[in-house]
Every structure is written in C-alpha cells, then in structure tokens.
Amino acid sequence: MAQQLWRADSQHPQDAGRRMTTPHLSKSLLNNYRQCPRRLWLEMQDRAARKKGLAPVAQAVYSADTTKRFLDGHVIGRIAQACWSEGVDIEKASWITDEDTGQRQRDLNYATHLTYQWMQDQRRPLFEATFQHQNLLVMADVMVPRRHGHRVYWQMIEVKSSTTPKDYHITDLATQAWVAEQSGVDLDSVALLLVNKGFELHTAGDYTGLLGLHDDPDLQAQVRQAQQQMPTTLRGAAQTLALRQEPRKHQPGDQCTSPFECPYIGHCTEKTTGQTTGKTAKQTTPQPVPIRFYNDRGGAKAQTLIDAGHTDLRQVPPATIARLWNGSTDTHGVNQRLAQAVRTGRVVMDRAGAQAALQTLSWPVQHLDFETISFIAPVWPGTQSGQHIPFQYSLHRQAQSGQVLGHAEFLDTTGQDPRRALAEQLVKDIDPRCTVLAWNDSFERAVIRDLAEQFAELRKPLMRIHDQVQDLLPIVRRHYFHPNMAQAEGSTFSIKTVLPCMAAHLQYSQLGTVQNGGEAQLAYLLAAAPPGAEKEPGQTITPAERQQARKDLLAYCGLDTEAMVEIVKSLK
Template identity: 35%
Template sequence: MNSERRPLFEGAFSADGIFIRADLLIPEGTGWHLVEVKSSTKVKPYQQEDAAIQKYVLQNAGVSVVRTSLAVIDTEFIYQGGGDYAGLLRRVDVTDSVSRLAVLVAEWGRNAGVVLSQPEPSVETGKQCTEPHECQFRAYCSAGSNAALFPVSILPNSYHLAEKLRGEGYEDIRDVPESRLTNPIHMRIHRVTCSGQAELDVAAQSILSTLPWPRRYIDFETLGEAVPRWPGTRPFQQIPFQWSCHTEYSDGRLHHEGFLAPYDGGDPRLAFLHTLLKVCGTDGPLLVWNASFERTRIRELAQVFEEYRTPLSALESRMVDLLPIARNHYYHREMRGSWSIKSVLPTIAPELKYDELDIGDGGGAQRAYAQLLDPEMPFDRKSDIAEALKVYCERDTLAMVRVAQYFGEG
C-alpha cells in the first residue's frame, strides 16, 4: 500500500483482536477513502456500525482513512447493455457519523471478548434474534426451551399487541383471554387454535360458485437481481421467466401447461408474454394467490411492450385472488397466522408437499434460474435444474386447484 497507490479490493486487516476485510480502499491525498458496498437501496444504521468497525481496525493498523462512504444500489439506474454498469452504485458519504461511532468500537470489542471468554450465556430469544437480520443460531437457542407452541407473535399485523400480551405474561395464544382480542381475524385465530377445529365459512363456497368455466389457475416465477442482466431493466426489477397454468373444466377435467424461458442468456419477457396470452385465451377467470404480484408483472410488461397493452390489460381484469377468500373465510391452527399457499395447502391436501421438491419456494426458483443462465454450468446439470423448476411451478398451481376445490365443496 505504501509503494503502489492503487485501489485495493477486499484487503484484509487486523487490529486489537478484530479481523476485517475492507470492500474497497481508494487512494485519496495522502490517505485512503474507505468504501463499503451494500446490496440495499439506502443506508441503514447497522451498515454504518459495520463501516465504523472497518475504520477503527484500519486506523489502528496504521492506515489513514480520510473519508468513508457506503455504496448502495441506485434503483433509478437502467442498464443500457454492453457491460456498462457505471451508475449502478450510489455513494453516500458517512464520514461524520462513522467517525462518531468508531470511538465506541474499542468498547464493543472488549465486551465481545468478555462474552467469548465466559460459558455460553443464557438469554431468552426475542426481538434481538430477528433484527436487523435473523440470527443463524436462532434454532439452536430455541431448541429445548419452553417456547410457546402457538406464540402470540403469530397474530398478523400485531407487533405492538403481541408485545403487550407478552408483558402481561401471555406467551401462548391459547392462554390469552378472548376479551383481549378485537380484530375479527385475531379472534378467529384464537378460537380455532383453542378448539383445534378448522373453520371454513360457507361464504367461500358462495364466492367460488359464481365463477364461470373453464377456470385457469396461474402462477409466475421471476428473477430480481441487484445487477440487471438485460438492457432496459433496473436493479431488483422482477423479470418473469416462468409460468404454470392448470385449467379446470366443469366436468372435473384438469389440464396443465407450463412455460420455462430458454436459458440462452436472452431477455425472457417476450416469450413469456406470447405463451401466457396463448394459454390464458380470452375468457374465463384467472385464479391466482396474492394477485398484486401477478397484476404488477402484467402492468410492467404492458409498459415495455406497448403493442400488447390491450390483451395484457384484459388478462389483468380477469384475475380472481384466492388469498383474501382464504384469509376472510378459512383458518386451521397449523397455519400459525399465515395464509401463504404453503401454509394453507398442508391443512387441506397434506399429500402435496413442498419439502420433498428440489426447489421449494420462490427464492429457490430465482436462484435456480440464475444458475441456468451460467454458461459454465454443464448441460446435464441444467436439465436437472430446469426439470425441478417445472415441477415446483406446477405444484403451485395444482395447490391452488386443490384449495379452491376444498373451498367450493364447503
């Protein structure tokens, strides 16, 4: 560093028993500009604490840090192609705030040393286990504890209520007096959890009985990466690459079709759009789970491919969301406060499992498609991944069929 003044990436330093790797050090005057790169779109408090630790170690290792910045993703950046990513990262100067925090690092280090020198501490799990990120040891710390089987925290949108109930000594929903709850959904969760008997309102059957035939159940998979791959796309933009569609007829017949975009590196959106319009036809309801996701993708496609705006808008108008039907009219205590399709399905069709699949959730699907786009991956491995993606997406729409059939039977 003294003999060759050039940018240094992932430089390793140690001081006072603390080891770091600095993302980027840029020569500036007689000192160095420390840049920590983050995948978030704005600066967060814990990131400044991270940078403060970096600065403390660097300076105690003899490196003069004259400026500190956090580089975050600029969501206004639009990739123009050709590998030019200038402007993807936006630097935010945090020199002053990091300097104030850096004087605390020595005490942080001493406290950490004290903890490490002692036997394993006994600390109840709580808010600190999930903020700002979920701790990797959460399952370990919870194992063998007297944790509530149905904790009050599963009540949806009720952080403050759950805190208050815990403060009053109520850890398990079953112990909470019925009079303490006023929200109808909370009351249903309490009632079903206490009784152990699932509830399904006849209103769900009434809603579904009005839907004409054929009924198509559709689901999308998307790829949203920090570094956009295709010209005209932004960081974290959700690019659809796969759909599944089960078509249910009035006589009980069920037909499945699916699409997985080619993984040759090209933009998958136009092929996705063409095949989706073909399979959905021009009439009949399109049943989805959490329609806001699919509707947003449809609108985004219509903005990019304006010549398809009319048929895409027609698709959006035909969508029927199963999620609010489930949320308002069905609950099983094993759903534990969640109405995701993966929480509802096991209570209705336990034979349709996700944990037996090679890909079990949307995040896994994103990672799998990103792997398919890797030109270095062997062809036979790509074939296995592609098949796993098809099986997973098909399971999502089959799950909706089974849930809708259950609701329709009342």
C-alpha cells in the same frame, strides 16, 4: 504511515501462513456478535469442530435469500472495482501454493504485507486492502489515495449492494476504519458506494451510473461516533469466545432476523425436553400457543392480553376475544376464527360462504403463478436494478366440479431476456372467457402490467389478462382457519402454510432443491446462467446441474398452481 504492517525481517510470504496464526476475529464475525453474542459463539464452535472433523454444536443453515445477497455482493464488488481500472487487487494477489499439499490458499498475512507495499506506492487504489490490529483483521473494499499538499491520505470505501444507507453499514465502516487507523493508516474520509435506485441498463455490460458515492459529513460523524464503541465491542466478543458453555441466556427474538436472518435460528428455536442419550430421540414438549394475532399492528392487542397475565392463546376466554376483536372488518373476523380454532383444536370453516364466493367466478378457472428473478446489477438491456423479471409460469385449468382440465407451463432457461417469449406464450395459453386465479394477486397483476408496458403490440391482450385476475387468498382468509396456521413459521396465510392444512398429501418439503421463491431464483441462475450474473466470470456449471435445476423449477412452480387446485377442492 505511522506503523509498518509487515516486519522488515519477515520470512518469505509462503512461510507466513505456517509461521503466523490467522486472527480470531473479522468484520463479519464482529457483526455477528453485534447481532447476537450467541451467534458468534456458535459460529466459532462450528468452525473449530469442522477443522477437527467433529460434529458442530449447531449446523449453520443459510437461506436462499442470504445466498442471493452474497451473490449480489460479489457482482457489485466486481463492478465497483471496474470503476478504478488502475486498482491493485490485494485479495487476488495473496493466494499462494502450499509447498506440502500443492493446494492454492489465501494467506492473510501475506495480504497485509502486500497492502503495506502498495500503500507505500501512494498512487494506485487498492482492492481488499488487508489490515490487522490485535486479534481483529479486516479487508477494505476500496482504498483510494488522496493527496493533500505534500502528504497522501486515504479514503476508505465500503461497497454495498443496497440503494440506501443502513445502520449496519455504519458499523461496518467504523470497524474497518478503526482497525486501519490503529494500524497506522492516515484516513481523510470514509464513504459508501451504493446502487443508484432505478438504474436502467442500456448496453450490455455498461454499468456507468449504477453506483454512487456517499461521503457526506453526516456519514463521517456517524462513523466516528461508532468507532468509540470498538474497544467495548471487542472486549464483549472476547468474553463471549472465552465461554466454555453456549450462552443460552440470549434467547430468540427480533435480533434473529435483523439485520439478516441468523443461520443458527433453527438451533436456538428448537424445543426439547432434556438431552438425547443413546438411541433415544428428542421428545417434543407440549408448548403454550403464543399470544399472536393476524395483522395486529405492533402486536398491540396481543400485548393487551400478555399484560393481563395470559400466556397461552388456548386459555383465553371466548368473551375476552369477543371484546378484543369486535369489529366487522376482515382482520377482526380472521382473529375471531383464529382464536376459536386454537381454543377448540378444530378447523373453523364457513363452507357456504366460501362456495358462494367461488360461485361468482367464471368457470373453468385458470390458476396462475409466476416465478421471477431480480438483479441488483441488471444483465439485459431495457431492465432496471431490482426489477422483477418473469422467467416462468404455471397454469392449471380447473372445472367447477373440481376436475383438472389441463396444465400449461413456460420456463425460459436460455440465459437471454425471457420476457417477450413468456408474454407471447401467456397470451396463447390464457382463455379470455375464464377467471384467472392467483394467490395474492397483486404480484401477478404487477408482472402482467410490466409486460404490457414493455411490449406495446401485446398490451391489449395482456391487460385483458390483467383484468381477468382475481385473488383466491381473500376467499380462504374470510372463510377458513386451521389451528396449525396460528403457529406457522411464515405468514399465516402463505400458500405454504395453508396447503398442508387443506391437502396434507401435498408438501413443499417433498420437493427437491427448490421449495421457495428465493431458491427458485438460485435455481434459475444455475439453469440459465445469464452472463454477468455469475459469482465469478467463467463459472462452470455442468449440464447435469442445469438439467436438475430446470427440473426442480418446473416441480416447484407446478406445485404452486396445483396447490390452488387442491385448496379450491377443499373449499367446495
């Protein structure tokens, strides 16, 4: 190595955290800058405020999907390290005890010292090897020594819980490799360690074959090319951090959710009239209704109106809408109703058409909703990476008069494979004479079909249920539109969008910690705690946490089918 990472005259590592400052930027922070400079600025302001005990300019809010992705990353990282049994974990070894407080804390300066020491050994792979150059510090997932003649080089491996390479994987590797090489490390190649799609677990805990190494020449060239942008990227990040005011010129756009949702998206999309002073609350400014349509591929038709000078969907003449959406398909009909509802501010509903569609069902109907969990590293034998495993369902029975006749539910939180118990109970609960209604039935059908393929002795009754399933969503889509649906944050016809429009007394926001499918997965991990899926082995979950998670799961899944009951009442 051309350059030492730790000065020979350094003091004891326990003194390093007090004597040296932590670098300002990490790989993650630099990625935040690449996504949006405003995100980086807000995150650094947030950190500085928390350190001083002050309120941040904006509060980061991480979605359940983001949290689940972090968890998957921890699990895959742990499995990856098991591929090199002789590896040295720099991260684990760099925790020290503060002499003043007695608290354990990570000392990144000591981590660079340990990295240098073990790289001198030149024989053992390193996990979380830590490198610093200027004000940028990175930790490489895996560093593997490779001997070429009398000289040792290193392969840098980035571990990802993905099945295919992504653009941000390249910039991740470029950042890591650039800092390592600037620190004097001789790299001979870089690589991605990715999940093999379709991996099936045969023996609990045996993940042989789950991960595959990708180190082809194209990857090397892409990383080298991306490294050339590093000085420019660092300068831009430094300029952003030097700003005294929030860089509001970076307005919300596609970057807010690419490659992942920004935790400050709520802050940046907040619409107010001026500043809040004293006890005066923020006042909402009436905003134009954006030009946006349902199922408008590429936003082409919306762009046609924008190019013609339209800025508010309410102001677009009916004749213009009629020319734009003049077909007879569902999409054209939906957008005609959408534009009418927005323009008039009133619900557009074809009650006779909705009632006629409901009349074709076999009553009493049974409203069914599943909750599933997927593991990037499967935990139960016979399951695959990314497979949706059902662990819960809710079933409401409703008479043609609208009356609720009963409610059945299933939730397995034993931590064992829940599929057989769920399938057996489902067969008992479903009346074979009556229609089963789902919201976007392709998901429920797929779950039932997978269960039928797994359990041959239950195949016949399960496929009978499969064939009973019909979709409530198209009935709503063809016959109903509320003005608020045009500006919904989520999908126009998500049940969470439609429900408050039809039954204002029922709100997902009134639920506890589980208000969407991503949060349901996290709650299941708390309630069931299946071995192998935890962030850290031996993670402690209290009985109270398990009980609350189970309670929240039952409430959430129950509301999904209660919502369908209320929607049917509204249509009738």
